[in-house]
Amino acid sequence: MTAHILRLSDDTLARLAGTAAGDIDTRRALGAELDAIADVLLLGDGPGGPDRTVAAGFLLALTRRVVVVPIIGSAQHPINLGRATAALSSLHGHRGGIASDDADVLGLLSRLWETWPSDSLIGDIDAGVYVDDSRILRIADPRYPTIGGPLTVPVDVTDKPVTILLTATHTLHEPGVDLALDISTLAHWAPGAVRRDARAEAGSARAVLGLAPSTSIAHGTPAFHGAGRLDQV
Amino acid sequence: MSGERTLILGANIYDYGTDAGSWRTPGEDPRRPFTADFWRDTAHDAERAGMDAIFLADSPGLSANPAIRPMRLVEPLTALATVAAETERLGLISTVSTSANDPVELARRLLPFSAYSGGRFGWNVVTGVTGPAVTDFGYAHTPGRDDRYLRAEEFLDAYTAFLAAVREGTDYVHEGPLFAAAIPRRELGVDPAIGALLPDVAPVIVQAGGSPRGRQLAARTAEVVFAAETVRETAAQNAAELRTLAAGFGRTAPLVLPGIHLIVGSTEEEAERRFALIHERGPEGYLLQRFSAMFGIDSARLDLDAPASAELARLSTDPASSPVGFQKAIAAYGAQGGLTIRALLRYFAGFGHQFFVGSPERLVDIMTEWADAGAADGFTLLFDSNPWGLREFAEHVTPVLRRRGLLAERPAEPFGRWVRGARR
Numbered sequence: 001m002t003a004h005i006l007r008l009s010d011d012t013l014a015r016l017a018g019t020a021a022g023d024i025d026t027r028r029a030l031g032a033e034l035d036a037i038a039d040v041l042l043l044g045d046g047p048g049g050p051d052r053t054v055a056a057g058f059l060l061a062l063t064r065r066v067v068v069v070p071i072i073g074s075a076q077h078p079i080n081l082g083r084a085t086a087a088l089s090s091l092h093g094h095r096g097g098i099a100s101d102d103a104d105v106l107g108l109l110s111r112l113w114e115t116w117p118s119d120s121l122i123g124d125i126d127a128g129v130y131v132d133d134s135r136i137l138r139i140a141d142p143r144y145p146t147i148g149g150p151l152t153v154p155v156d157v158t159d160k161p162v163t164i165l166l167t168a169t170h171t172l173h174e175p176g177v178d179l180a181l182d183i184s185t186l187a188h189w190a191p192g193a194v195r196r197d198a199r200a201e202a203g204s205a206r207a208v209l210g211l212a213p214s215t216s217i218a219h220g221t222p223a224f225h226g227a228g229r230l231d232q233v
Numbered sequence: 234m235s236g237e238r239t240l241i242l243g244a245n246i247y248d249y250g251t252d253a254g255s256w257r258t259p260g261e262d263p264r265r266p267f268t269a270d271f272w273r274d275t276a277h278d279a280e281r282a283g284m285d286a287i288f289l290a291d292s293p294g295l296s297a298n299p300a301i302r303p304m305r306l307v308e309p310l311t312a313l314a315t316v317a318a319e320t321e322r323l324g325l326i327s328t329v330s331t332s333a334n335d336p337v338e339l340a341r342r343l344l345p346f347s348a349y350s351g352g353r354f355g356w357n358v359v360t361g362v363t364g365p366a367v368t369d370f371g372y373a374h375t376p377g378r379d380d381r382y383l384r385a386e387e388f389l390d391a392y393t394a395f396l397a398a399v400r401e402g403t404d405y406v407h408e409g410p411l412f413a414a415a416i417p418r419r420e421l422g423v424d425p426a427i428g429a430l431l432p433d434v435a436p437v438i439v440q441a442g443g444s445p446r447g448r449q450l451a452a453r454t455a456e457v458v459f460a461a462e463t464v465r466e467t468a469a470q471n472a473a474e475l476r477t478l479a480a481g482f483g484r485t486a487p488l489v490l491p492g493i494h495l496i497v498g499s500t501e502e503e504a505e506r507r508f509a510l511i512h513e514r515g516p517e518g519y520l521l522q523r524f525s526a527m528f529g530i531d532s533a534r535l536d537l538d539a540p541a542s543a544e545l546a547r548l549s550t551d552p553a554s555s556p557v558g559f560q561k562a563i564a565a566y567g568a569q570g571g572l573t574i575r576a577l578l579r580y581f582a583g584f585g586h587q588f589f590v591g592s593p594e595r596l597v598d599i600m601t602e603w604a605d606a607g608a609a610d611g612f613t614l615l616f617d618s619n620p621w622g623l624r625e626f627a628e629h630v631t632p633v634l635r636r637r638g639l640l641a642e643r644p645a646e647p648f649g650r651w652v653r654g655a656r657r
Contacts, residue, residue: 014345014424021351024321050422051342057314058349061269074338074422079293079369080308087311091269123256123263128514130256130263133300138365147369152295152306153267223365224298 003067003209005181006038006189010045013055020058031062037189039208044071046183047101047166051076053084060092065202067209069097069164078105078147082112086153089161094204097162099181103174104143106163110176111139111218113160115150137220150223158213162205175217179209239641240600240634241611241655243286243326243459243490244279244623251494252582252617253302254514261618263303271620272312276319278620282627283640286324286648287316288357288439288459288613293333294366301516310346317350324648326355326439326457331384332362333370336391336412337405341422344399347434348427352647355437357459358450360385363554377553382446387411389438389454399423400431437649440487443558452478455487456653459613461558461585462491463566468608476657485656488610491603494583496590496617497629507625508590511617512582524581527555527563537575541567544574559585586615593629597637610655 008016019030034041041059043052052070059068068088072081081098089096100106120135138148155161165172168182206214248266249255256263265271279287289309296305309327317325329339347354360381367375376384391407391414398405398421405416416422427434440455442448451458452475462468468491476486496511498504525532529550536544545564551557562585567577580588589596603609616622634640644651 010424011426014348014426017345017348017427017430020318020349024319027318050424051338051345054310054314054342054346054349057311057346058318061315061318074341075335076338076342077333077335077370079366080333083293083308084311087267087308090267091272091307091311091315121264125257125259125261125263125514128257128516129300130303131300133298136295136299146371148365149369150295150365152292153308223295224300 003039005040005042005186007042007183007186008044008189010050010052012189013043013052016055016059020062027062031064033191034059035063035065038066040067040069040205041189042069042071042099042164042183042186044073047071049073053081056096057084057088060088060095065095067095067097067162067205069099069162069205071166072098072100072102072105078108078112078144079149079151082109082149083151083153085109085161086113086151086155089155089205090153093202094156094159094161094206095202097164097205099164099166101166103165103177106165107174107176108141108144108147110160110163110214111141112147112149112151113155114157114216114218115139115148115220115223116152116154118154118156121154134222134225136223136225137218138223139218139220148220157216159204159206160214162209162211178206178211178214238604240604240639241488241490242284242640243288243324243611243613244282244284245288245290245492245613245615246275246619246623247290247304247615248306248619249303250511250618250622251584251615252511253516253519254511255618256303257514258511258618258621266307269315272315273319275620275623276316276323278623278627279323280320281631282623283631283634284323285611285643286326286355287313288326289313289328291328291330292364292366293330293362294364294369296363302519310342314346314349317353321351322643322648323353324355324437324652325350325353326357326437328357328359330359330361331388332360332376332381333366336388336407337395337414337416340392340395340399343436344396344423344427344434347436347649348430352430352433352649354434354649355439355457355652357439357441358385358389358454359441361554375554378444378446378557382444382450384411386450389450395421396431396435399428402428433647433650435649437652441558443556443561447557448475448478451475451487452484453482456656458487458489460489460491461556461562462608463562463587464569465603465606465608467565468603469606472608488652488656489608490611490613491609492583492586492613492615493600494586494588494615494617495596495626496622497593497596497625499592499629501591504590504592508617520578520581523584524578526552527560527585529555535574537578538573541572541574541577556585562586583615593633596630597633597639601637601639
């Protein structure tokens with residue numbers, strides 16, 4: 001399928017705050033409208049500028065099927081950004097991602113999402129085994145030598161949040177970057193625009209964008225495994 | 234309770250719960266806090282329980298090995314956005330560390346969050362960064378208490394100046410030893426439509442610091458204090474001192490909401506059984522290890538049957554990364570009751586907050602006594618297990634609070650505005 005991607009400008013996101021802060025019926029109507037207008041919403045005018053991760057959190061909470069991808073705004077620390085994006089993806093059916101014009105940052109985020117693989121979560125409440133902690137990693141990225149995680153949220157390594165590189169050249173070189181996109185070719189959403197069919201099943205961002213399952217690209221070492229575990233409380 | 238004062242209540246949702254055994258709550262799915270449904274249900278439970286706010290503790294990275302105790306996992310702003318979408322009045326308070334953020338970038342995030350929530354947002358200002366996150370955020374070693382507060386003080390100055398620039402549409406300039414930036418008014422990075430909602434969307438400033446420097450910072454900047462207190466008389470003295478300190482800064486005093494870690498049952502015996510059901514599922518030796526670490530003691534040297542006061546005086550080393558408020562609160566409880574270390578360890582199941590196991594009526598009696606003594610404007614409630622604890626509170630304690638007229642019908646205005654109006 002070809003996903004229908006619409007942009008929401010920073011002005012629009014600011015105006016939507018007023019709607020999102022309204023009563024629940026108003027918010028639900030907004031969510032239904034956003035679910036109907038596109039397959040993917042790309043948030044923001046472009047790289048830099050205001051934060052859009054917060055708006056992404058609210059829009060994902062209000063919607064049930066549309067994929068929401070904020071463009072990285074002002075310099076949020078990669079750990080905070082990776083953690084927030086991982087949490088949004090987990091809470092909202094893998095409908096999230098992140099976009100930037102910086103391939104290195106996207107590559108780092110993709111690696112950080114491997115620091116706690118979700119299939120290491122065992123969750124055996126009777127046996128008292130929560131996780132296989134030998135698989136929780138501190139990763140190494142030579143371009144960011146001090147940053148390695150682990151993040152606090154388990155992520156499915158085969159269904160990581162999508163990473164979109166904003167570029168006019170449409171070339172991909174960085175492992176961990178899923179998609180290149182020239183945003184100048186994308187239309188902006190205006191409230192009241194023609195609706196599409198909102199009854200389609202929700203899918204993960206990767207499925208909606210026709211991407212293959214993500215793969216492991218990170219190298220790392222166990223962050224906690226080993227002797228003295230009760231010191232790690 | 235004298236007068237017509239009602240209690241302000243916040244629910245501290247510590248993902249699985251405050252007890253180290255909480256993730257093993259029978260019948261619960263440990264994966265559920267990673268779903269939106271968990272937070273939607275929590276939102277509805279909190280409303281049913283008569284809560285004024287949901288409060289989320291946090292650390293910027295894994296503060297402990299989750300194989301030992303999983304906690305503070307889901308990033309709080311993302312969870313609270315889901316809570317906000319389900320509710321219209323509930324306050325939303327998120328912990329964010331000044332040691333893991335930049336003041337301008339954080340302001341650019343918190344202002345839209347508050348705007349999207351309709352002015353219902355509070356920022357719990359903490360200074361900590363621990364574990365692998367220390368390196369992630371560029372520190373050569375775990376920052377000590379003085380360094381953390383030095384950063385927090387300047388952070389809040391810079392953050393406040395940025396909000397003022399947004400509100401007034403002026404350039405932002407901050408020149409300090411730790412943060413320095415000059416940003417023209419057109420590049421502030423906050424849409425004028427959101428700036429126009431100030432001051433209502435200015436996040437309510439919440440603080441929990443119990444060290445002398447932390448209390449000074451709270452007196453200077455906080456609107457709500459999440460206090461660690463275990464002894465009513467001491468809590469009342471501390472609240473009075475905070476009011477005096479705030480007056481010294483020309484400010485109205487913050488609201489004081491001490492924490493209570495609570496487990497209720499219809500009878501004392503039922504509450505004890507209910508406590509044991511979760512607590513005994515925690516890792517063996519966990520409480521002793523946490524207790525020893527907080528006081529900087531080699532646990533092997535502790536005589537569990539010795540009086541706690543003498544033992545803590547003999548062995549405590551006051552590690553720089555430990556929360557002073559918790560240390561003082563636990564030591565004070567041991568001293569007041571003449572407890573042994575072993576008895577104090579049971580009380581430490583609340584990790585430094587008041588620890589209660591008992592009937593709803595007795596809990597409400599205590600809350601009332603504390604409020605009447607000037608020790609509290611309300612409480613931050615911590616439950617051993619989520620969602621059990623909050624639901625039990627709604628079922629058993631909320632009706633008692635309503636019968637006694639202690640729950641208020643809040644005005645139809647944003648959380649931030651009425652909280653500011655409630656300050657004394």
